[in-house]
Amino acid sequence: MEQNSVNMYLFRPFVKIAGWKAFGLGLILVLLTAVVGKYANVMFDGVIDIHFTDNVSFAHSFLFLGIDVVSVVICMYVAGLLVSRNFRFIDILGTMTLARTPLTILAVFALFVQSPDMEEILHNPMIIMSYTSFIILIIITIPIVIWFIALMYNAFVISVGAKGIKMTTLFIVALIAAVILSKTLIHLIV
Protein backbone atom coordinates (compact mmCIF):
# COMPACT_ATOMS: atom_id res chain seq x y z
CA MET A 1 0.00 0.00 0.00
CA GLU A 2 1.44 3.41 -1.00
CA GLN A 3 0.98 4.92 2.44
CA ASN A 4 3.61 7.66 2.28
CA SER A 5 4.19 8.38 -1.39
CA VAL A 6 3.73 11.78 -3.01
CA ASN A 7 0.97 10.26 -5.13
CA MET A 8 -0.90 9.27 -1.98
CA TYR A 9 -0.66 12.76 -0.45
CA LEU A 10 -1.61 14.48 -3.72
CA PHE A 11 -4.40 12.24 -4.93
CA ARG A 12 -5.41 9.96 -2.06
CA PRO A 13 -4.96 11.98 1.16
CA PHE A 14 -8.22 10.45 2.36
CA VAL A 15 -6.35 7.20 3.05
CA LYS A 16 -4.95 9.12 6.03
CA ILE A 17 -7.58 11.76 6.73
CA ALA A 18 -11.37 11.63 6.59
CA GLY A 19 -14.38 12.37 8.78
CA TRP A 20 -14.45 15.40 11.09
CA LYS A 21 -10.71 16.05 10.75
CA ALA A 22 -11.02 16.31 6.95
CA PHE A 23 -14.13 18.46 7.31
CA GLY A 24 -12.43 20.87 9.73
CA LEU A 25 -9.40 21.29 7.49
CA GLY A 26 -11.54 21.42 4.34
CA LEU A 27 -13.82 24.06 5.86
CA ILE A 28 -10.85 26.30 6.72
CA LEU A 29 -9.63 26.00 3.12
CA VAL A 30 -13.11 26.65 1.68
CA LEU A 31 -13.44 29.80 3.83
CA LEU A 32 -9.95 30.86 2.74
CA THR A 33 -10.96 30.26 -0.90
CA ALA A 34 -14.01 32.49 -0.42
CA VAL A 35 -11.94 35.32 1.07
CA VAL A 36 -9.15 35.05 -1.51
CA GLY A 37 -11.73 34.64 -4.28
CA LYS A 38 -13.38 37.92 -3.28
CA TYR A 39 -10.07 39.83 -3.55
CA ALA A 40 -9.04 37.98 -6.72
CA ASN A 41 -12.43 38.74 -8.29
CA VAL A 42 -13.14 35.09 -9.03
CA MET A 43 -16.48 33.41 -8.53
CA PHE A 44 -16.90 29.69 -7.89
CA ASP A 45 -20.45 29.71 -9.21
CA GLY A 46 -20.86 25.96 -9.68
CA VAL A 47 -19.29 22.76 -8.37
CA ILE A 48 -16.47 22.82 -10.94
CA ASP A 49 -16.83 26.40 -12.19
CA ILE A 50 -14.47 29.33 -11.83
CA HIS A 51 -15.22 32.67 -13.45
CA PHE A 52 -13.67 36.09 -13.41
CA THR A 53 -16.04 38.90 -12.63
CA ASP A 54 -15.80 42.62 -11.96
CA ASN A 55 -16.96 42.76 -8.39
CA VAL A 56 -17.54 39.80 -6.08
CA SER A 57 -19.14 40.49 -2.70
CA PHE A 58 -18.13 38.54 0.40
CA ALA A 59 -21.73 37.30 0.72
CA HIS A 60 -21.76 35.87 -2.81
CA SER A 61 -18.28 34.40 -2.48
CA PHE A 62 -19.23 32.48 0.70
CA LEU A 63 -22.73 31.63 -0.53
CA PHE A 64 -21.55 30.15 -3.85
CA LEU A 65 -18.90 28.00 -2.22
CA GLY A 66 -21.41 26.88 0.42
CA ILE A 67 -23.89 25.88 -2.29
CA ASP A 68 -21.11 24.05 -4.17
CA VAL A 69 -20.13 22.00 -1.12
CA VAL A 70 -23.75 21.22 -0.16
CA SER A 71 -24.64 20.20 -3.74
CA VAL A 72 -21.67 17.88 -4.18
CA VAL A 73 -22.11 16.32 -0.73
CA ILE A 74 -25.85 15.65 -1.26
CA CYS A 75 -25.34 14.12 -4.72
CA MET A 76 -22.34 11.99 -3.71
CA TYR A 77 -24.13 10.79 -0.56
CA VAL A 78 -27.22 9.73 -2.53
CA ALA A 79 -24.99 8.05 -5.15
CA GLY A 80 -23.11 6.28 -2.36
CA LEU A 81 -26.36 4.94 -0.91
CA LEU A 82 -27.09 3.27 -4.26
CA VAL A 83 -23.96 1.10 -4.02
CA SER A 84 -23.39 0.72 -0.28
CA ARG A 85 -25.10 1.26 3.06
CA ASN A 86 -21.90 0.68 4.94
CA PHE A 87 -20.43 4.19 5.04
CA ARG A 88 -20.69 7.37 7.10
CA PHE A 89 -22.14 10.71 5.98
CA ILE A 90 -19.33 12.55 7.80
CA ASP A 91 -16.74 10.84 5.60
CA ILE A 92 -18.45 12.07 2.44
CA LEU A 93 -18.85 15.55 3.95
CA GLY A 94 -15.25 15.68 5.18
CA THR A 95 -13.48 14.24 2.15
CA MET A 96 -15.58 16.18 -0.39
CA THR A 97 -14.90 19.44 1.47
CA LEU A 98 -11.17 18.73 1.65
CA ALA A 99 -11.17 17.71 -2.02
CA ARG A 100 -11.76 21.41 -2.84
CA THR A 101 -8.17 22.26 -1.84
CA PRO A 102 -7.05 22.78 -5.50
CA LEU A 103 -9.56 25.64 -5.78
CA THR A 104 -7.81 27.46 -2.93
CA ILE A 105 -4.55 27.24 -4.89
CA LEU A 106 -6.34 28.45 -8.02
CA ALA A 107 -7.83 31.41 -6.13
CA VAL A 108 -4.36 32.35 -4.80
CA PHE A 109 -2.96 32.22 -8.35
CA ALA A 110 -5.84 34.39 -9.52
CA LEU A 111 -4.82 37.09 -7.01
CA PHE A 112 -1.78 37.87 -9.18
CA VAL A 113 -3.63 37.81 -12.49
CA GLN A 114 -4.73 40.84 -14.41
CA SER A 115 -7.90 39.83 -16.23
CA PRO A 116 -9.14 41.58 -19.36
CA ASP A 117 -12.52 43.26 -19.42
CA MET A 118 -15.24 41.00 -20.87
CA GLU A 119 -16.54 43.75 -23.16
CA GLU A 120 -13.00 44.29 -24.40
CA ILE A 121 -12.69 40.57 -25.25
CA LEU A 122 -16.04 40.58 -27.07
CA HIS A 123 -14.96 43.61 -29.06
CA ASN A 124 -11.48 42.26 -29.84
CA PRO A 125 -10.82 38.60 -28.81
CA MET A 126 -7.12 38.88 -29.72
CA ILE A 127 -6.59 41.37 -26.87
CA ILE A 128 -6.42 38.35 -24.57
CA MET A 129 -2.92 37.65 -25.95
CA SER A 130 -1.60 40.78 -24.25
CA TYR A 131 -2.67 39.49 -20.83
CA THR A 132 0.12 36.93 -20.24
CA SER A 133 -0.76 36.21 -16.61
CA PHE A 134 -4.36 35.52 -17.65
CA ILE A 135 -3.23 33.02 -20.32
CA ILE A 136 -0.94 31.31 -17.77
CA LEU A 137 -3.88 31.06 -15.36
CA ILE A 138 -6.07 29.46 -18.05
CA ILE A 139 -3.29 26.93 -18.77
CA ILE A 140 -2.75 25.98 -15.12
CA THR A 141 -6.51 25.81 -14.54
CA ILE A 142 -6.72 22.63 -16.67
CA PRO A 143 -4.41 20.41 -14.55
CA ILE A 144 -5.79 21.91 -11.35
CA VAL A 145 -9.38 21.06 -12.34
CA ILE A 146 -8.26 17.52 -13.30
CA TRP A 147 -6.54 17.22 -9.91
CA PHE A 148 -9.71 18.51 -8.22
CA ILE A 149 -11.93 15.93 -9.99
CA ALA A 150 -9.42 13.15 -9.22
CA LEU A 151 -9.54 14.15 -5.55
CA MET A 152 -13.35 14.07 -5.54
CA TYR A 153 -13.30 10.65 -7.22
CA ASN A 154 -10.88 9.25 -4.64
CA ALA A 155 -12.89 10.88 -1.84
CA PHE A 156 -15.95 9.01 -3.14
CA VAL A 157 -14.12 5.69 -3.60
CA ILE A 158 -12.55 5.74 -0.13
CA SER A 159 -15.59 7.09 1.72
CA VAL A 160 -18.12 4.73 0.14
CA GLY A 161 -15.77 1.76 -0.20
CA ALA A 162 -17.39 0.44 -3.36
CA LYS A 163 -15.53 -0.74 -6.44
CA GLY A 164 -16.05 -1.38 -10.12
CA ILE A 165 -17.57 0.23 -13.16
CA LYS A 166 -20.92 0.84 -11.42
CA MET A 167 -19.22 3.02 -8.82
CA THR A 168 -17.33 5.03 -11.48
CA THR A 169 -20.52 5.54 -13.48
CA LEU A 170 -22.36 6.66 -10.36
CA PHE A 171 -19.59 9.14 -9.54
CA ILE A 172 -19.85 10.71 -13.01
CA VAL A 173 -23.65 10.90 -12.80
CA ALA A 174 -23.46 12.34 -9.26
CA LEU A 175 -20.92 14.96 -10.36
CA ILE A 176 -23.13 16.06 -13.27
CA ALA A 177 -26.14 16.15 -10.94
CA ALA A 178 -24.14 18.24 -8.44
CA VAL A 179 -23.17 20.72 -11.17
CA ILE A 180 -26.83 21.05 -12.23
CA LEU A 181 -28.03 21.34 -8.61
CA SER A 182 -25.47 23.99 -7.70
CA LYS A 183 -26.20 26.03 -10.82
CA THR A 184 -29.95 25.80 -10.18
CA LEU A 185 -29.63 26.80 -6.51
CA ILE A 186 -27.35 29.74 -7.35
CA HIS A 187 -29.78 30.85 -10.07
CA LEU A 188 -32.77 30.59 -7.68
CA ILE A 189 -31.11 32.26 -4.70
CA VAL A 190 -29.17 35.08 -6.39
Added chain:
Amino acid sequence: MLPVYCPSCKSQLKVKSLKCENCETEVSGSYDLPVLALLSDAEQQFILRFVINSGSLKEMASELKLSYPTVRNMLNEIIEKIQSHGTK
Protein backbone atom coordinates in the same frame (compact mmCIF):
# COMPACT_ATOMS: atom_id res chain seq x y z
CA MET B 1 4.47 -18.31 6.98
CA LEU B 2 2.44 -21.48 6.46
CA PRO B 3 2.26 -22.41 2.76
CA VAL B 4 -1.38 -22.63 1.70
CA TYR B 5 -1.17 -22.90 -2.09
CA CYS B 6 0.61 -25.51 -4.22
CA PRO B 7 3.84 -24.00 -5.66
CA SER B 8 3.34 -26.10 -8.79
CA CYS B 9 -0.33 -25.67 -9.78
CA LYS B 10 -1.47 -22.96 -7.28
CA SER B 11 -4.31 -25.12 -5.93
CA GLN B 12 -5.21 -24.89 -2.27
CA LEU B 13 -3.13 -27.25 -0.11
CA LYS B 14 -4.58 -29.66 2.45
CA VAL B 15 -3.07 -30.94 5.66
CA LYS B 16 -1.90 -34.53 5.14
CA SER B 17 -0.46 -35.33 8.53
CA LEU B 18 0.03 -33.93 12.01
CA LYS B 19 2.66 -35.11 14.43
CA CYS B 20 2.90 -35.08 18.21
CA GLU B 21 6.40 -33.97 19.13
CA ASN B 22 6.06 -35.57 22.56
CA CYS B 23 5.26 -39.21 21.65
CA GLU B 24 5.98 -39.11 17.91
CA THR B 25 2.40 -40.19 17.09
CA GLU B 26 1.41 -39.17 13.59
CA VAL B 27 -2.18 -38.52 12.53
CA SER B 28 -2.73 -38.81 8.79
CA GLY B 29 -5.68 -37.82 6.65
CA SER B 30 -6.81 -34.98 4.42
CA TYR B 31 -7.78 -31.93 6.45
CA ASP B 32 -8.85 -28.50 5.23
CA LEU B 33 -6.74 -25.57 6.37
CA PRO B 34 -8.59 -23.14 8.66
CA VAL B 35 -9.98 -20.11 6.78
CA LEU B 36 -7.74 -17.74 8.76
CA ALA B 37 -4.65 -19.60 7.56
CA LEU B 38 -5.71 -18.92 3.98
CA LEU B 39 -5.41 -15.17 4.50
CA SER B 40 -2.18 -13.28 3.92
CA ASP B 41 0.15 -12.46 6.79
CA ALA B 42 -0.92 -8.78 6.71
CA GLU B 43 -4.59 -9.76 6.81
CA GLN B 44 -4.02 -12.11 9.74
CA GLN B 45 -2.18 -9.33 11.57
CA PHE B 46 -5.07 -6.99 10.84
CA ILE B 47 -7.56 -9.45 12.36
CA LEU B 48 -5.37 -9.89 15.43
CA ARG B 49 -5.10 -6.11 15.93
CA PHE B 50 -8.84 -5.80 15.36
CA VAL B 51 -9.59 -8.32 18.13
CA ILE B 52 -7.02 -6.73 20.48
CA ASN B 53 -8.68 -3.34 19.87
CA SER B 54 -12.06 -4.84 20.88
CA GLY B 55 -13.35 -4.55 17.33
CA SER B 56 -13.06 -0.77 17.32
CA LEU B 57 -12.35 0.56 13.83
CA LYS B 58 -11.70 4.02 15.31
CA GLU B 59 -8.92 2.64 17.49
CA MET B 60 -7.57 0.61 14.60
CA ALA B 61 -7.49 3.75 12.44
CA SER B 62 -5.64 5.66 15.12
CA GLU B 63 -3.16 2.80 15.65
CA LEU B 64 -2.48 2.31 11.92
CA LYS B 65 -2.46 6.10 11.29
CA LEU B 66 -5.08 5.63 8.58
CA SER B 67 -8.52 7.16 8.12
CA TYR B 68 -11.64 5.40 9.40
CA PRO B 69 -13.07 4.59 5.92
CA THR B 70 -9.69 3.17 4.81
CA VAL B 71 -9.64 0.77 7.77
CA ARG B 72 -13.30 -0.12 7.20
CA ASN B 73 -12.51 -0.86 3.52
CA MET B 74 -9.60 -3.09 4.59
CA LEU B 75 -11.97 -4.98 6.89
CA ASN B 76 -14.58 -5.26 4.12
CA GLU B 77 -11.97 -6.79 1.80
CA ILE B 78 -11.07 -9.38 4.44
CA ILE B 79 -14.76 -10.16 5.00
CA GLU B 80 -15.22 -10.67 1.23
CA LYS B 81 -12.18 -12.96 1.15
CA ILE B 82 -13.42 -15.01 4.13
CA GLN B 83 -16.87 -15.28 2.54
CA SER B 84 -15.39 -16.42 -0.78
CA HIS B 85 -13.32 -19.09 1.02
CA GLY B 86 -16.42 -20.14 2.93
CA THR B 87 -18.39 -20.76 -0.26
CA LYS B 88 -15.62 -22.82 -1.90
